Amino acid sequence: MFFISSVFVTYLIYLIIKNQERMEENKNLTIENFRNRYNALKNQTDPHFLFNSLNSLNGLIGYDDERAHEYVMQLSSVFRYTIQEHSVVSLSDELEFTESYIYLMKIRYGDAFSVNIQIPAGHPEYYILPFAIQTLVENAVKHNIVSLQKPLNLIIKMTEDETIMVENNLQPRQDVRDGNGLGLSNLNERYWLMFRENINMQTDDSLFRVEIPLIKNLEKYSDKIIN
Template identity: 45%
Template sequence: MLLSAFFVIIEDKIESNKVKLVNNYRIRLIGILTITALRFGFYSSDMMTGVVPFSWPALLENLLLTLLMAVTIWEATRAVVVYFNKRHPLHYISGHRFAKEALFVILANTLVYALTLLLFFFTDPESEPHAVYLFFGFLDRFLYGILVAAFYELLLFIEAWRTATKEAEELKKVNLMVQLESLKNQVKPHFLFNSLNTLTGLVEKDPSQAVKFIAELSKVYRYLLQSNEKELIALSQELQFTEAYFYLLQTRFGQGISLQIAITESAESYLIPPLTLQMLVENAVKHNQVSARKPLHIKLSLEDGEWLRVENNYQPKRNPAPSNGMGLSNIASKYRLLSQPEVIIRSDENSFRVKVPLIKPVSHEHIYS
């Protein structure tokens, strides 16, 4: 299960590499020449040992026929491998799949062999087919066909594993960078100062609300610590964390900020990279004016059932702080490494919108469990 689901995540990423591999002309040429050399070597040895009378025309004829045989075996088998890798992705690897592919390799080479024989006997009608010759000719093509198919499948598997390993390492690096960036933003002095300052005011004015503030603050940090090792998490958990994080913001800004969540329960089982919503909400607060006179309205909603849209009214600060754009860049990089559609960013004079794709939970549960 772990290996098959791992291939699900990176399968789209390696698809282009697979196509290049099976279409590589150098591999095809070397493979065809290798089969030709092996098959022709057997015939030449018969001539050299005197089993078959030596004749230059016969030697040349056999070389051409062997080359034709190698081309038909290689290309027919390659076509079967391409077909099966399109119809049956890597995460469907099973004995049944390979047995089916082997059967198709036999059928394809049998068909090509039959067409070759028809052509041969059509051009030389006086030749009489021998059962032993036909049987060993079929066996010859079957064995070489299986070897070619096994060779390609091994190449594809090695390429998939190499790409998967590389992508996994890159994903870990980006994931760590996102986690550290978020933790850095949360624990930097001004955030702690603002949170503690708000808490001090609440303790004096409203102790019960202060207790709730501490509870929500603990939820924020607990989520940050628990999500460190996860690449994907359920949208429902991300929303709970976002609500706790927003409570801290609302306690601080009061009527200057609002959050509307318009997401159905059926969509909450979808997956999303941890801290995505927190970074988008924080991005909105960071770059816009937030006050009772100019309230910031943030809305989370679904679009087309497969996208999560985060939208806020656009009211840029008069003296904005320098921004390196790392928040949005990190989110986009993470979705890219997960082989998901690109994050969409749109803005106009009235609003700023970010759309992130929701990931279906099928075959991914183990990642965040």
């Protein structure tokens, strides 16, 4: 009886260890699959961005070399940010990147494009997904008319509910063929994968608004954060 009991206990311990190993393996596979899927979503960038940026730069060279130099600096800042591997960034870093991106758009569209950032300098240090605010700016430019006759005006602000709202006047383009809505769907899926949160979209006859969550505490998402 002692021998049988010992064998049973040993086998039970063996099963427990194997079960723990399988659980750990499944957890690692889940995390790896999450990271691969997340990175694939993050890397879906607009293929025309580089072409348009170089076109704008070419128009400045020899015409306004000082602005061309500043354009190169801002473009370098944008690309430096895009090659970083962090899955979560501070709101300050995302705003700095977005301001560089807005500068490039201002060179391209001039007075036909304006952005009013209403986020106080002393705001608490929240966290956000990389490219979140920039995606909303890019989406507004891509899907709306931007001209001197019909200027596109954006407002970026922090709400009382601790979200970031990006709002633009609505003047839809009729010639957008590719990627209609993919930017926002991509962003929403990234938020759901990382934080189990959704972005909020609202529209009426004249305005389009998107709200994205801000994150205070990253500790409970530590198993998903890619540094």
